[in-house]
Amino acid sequence: MSLLQLQGVEASYGPAQALFGVDLEIGEGEVVALMGRNGMGKSTTIKTICGMLAASAGSLQFDGHDLRALPSHKIARLGIGLVPEGRRCFAPLTVEENLTAAARPGPWDMQRVAELFPRLEERRHQTAGSLSGGEQQMLTIGRALMTNPRLLILDEATEGLAPVVRQEIWAAIARLKADTGLAILVVDKSLRELSAVADHAVILNRGCNVWTGKISALEAKQADRYLGV
Template sequence: MSFLSLQGIEASYGPTQALFGVDLSLEEGAVCALMGRNGMGKSSTVKVICRLLKHSVGQVYFKGRDMAMLPPHKAAQAGMGLVPEGRRCFPNLTVYENLIAAARTGHWDFARVTGLFPRLAERRDQSAASLSGGEQQMLAIGRALMTNPRLLLLDEATEGLAPVVRQEIWAALRILKSETGMALLVVDKSLRDLRQVADSAVILERGATVWAGAIGDVTPAVADQYLGV
């Protein structure tokens, strides 16, 4: 069984169904790009994996464990780290306080996180609310790393950021892939940037998996059919 496996996932928000059949697999230490146009179910899929949204049909396995009955904090304890859409840093806490809020003992500590993102060391005693959008995104990634996850999920981690900051974050993801052996599930719209870090891709349309394979096999025709505006 894959390190992370989703099979036939269906899920709803109240009476509104959001996922209609999501299949996804990710091997340990690999990087998967989760792609699709806006509103196609990517964030809902991430929420199902992290147990923030319960699925009604299908199976979610992580490290061979059925995740169906676990609450979100148990999923985190099992080794999942989430960088949510919109960052959601604690605005009134300092950078340091944000980083240690949910920290767990392991490889990733304050020194290593600030080695990856030196600006966080410079802003250590500033409130998160005073940071730029890019710095808040670095803080959100650093906070997730401080939980020392085996699987890091990034939901639109470069959305709305300046190009130079986007490239800093992509460079950090390449470091995470090459030096840590951590598995990554990355939701993003930039196929060009994803090609530099991802091994595989899963494309969603209308809440269902419509394409899955190696990232290098995402042809212009596939991109135009499922990712074009």
């Protein structure tokens, strides 16, 4: 059964249309990769799901709820946790304060987040602004998990990080898939890492669906056409 379903979604920034009939489906406990080159509609699709950009056409359903009828804060309360591009921690607040600021009742608490990212426990009383980029990304993921979502959306969660930190993030995503029933929508460019965790992928090009399937079935010429620089 679908947890999130987008059908024929269109969206615009003023007079400039950005999405042209996007389709996307995520089931309970499923990991889906949303892929495409920069500027092809991935972040716009996420903004539309989260109510930060209004859809001009199409259907957006989450667990039977019409997302087009809801403001972003009510969408979040339905169980959608967002890890936005660029981290966006609350820099003056401590790690603990960042995590508890958005906390909602459920299995994810400080202890469980610390088990996933031990560095956050070590830096519990440091301000977020004093952390490294990788630690801030761990904090942002932890903060989203503290909302106890049913769907976690990761928008370029490994971009700009050192290789060793990238691997820590990918290991955490794999652990989330293996140990929880959490559905995950992950935007990233790394085919190798995505193929290890994603059940299937959707590729966007110029705001349209151009490919859907298992990453293992993606041909080299398709990858070069839609994902190459």
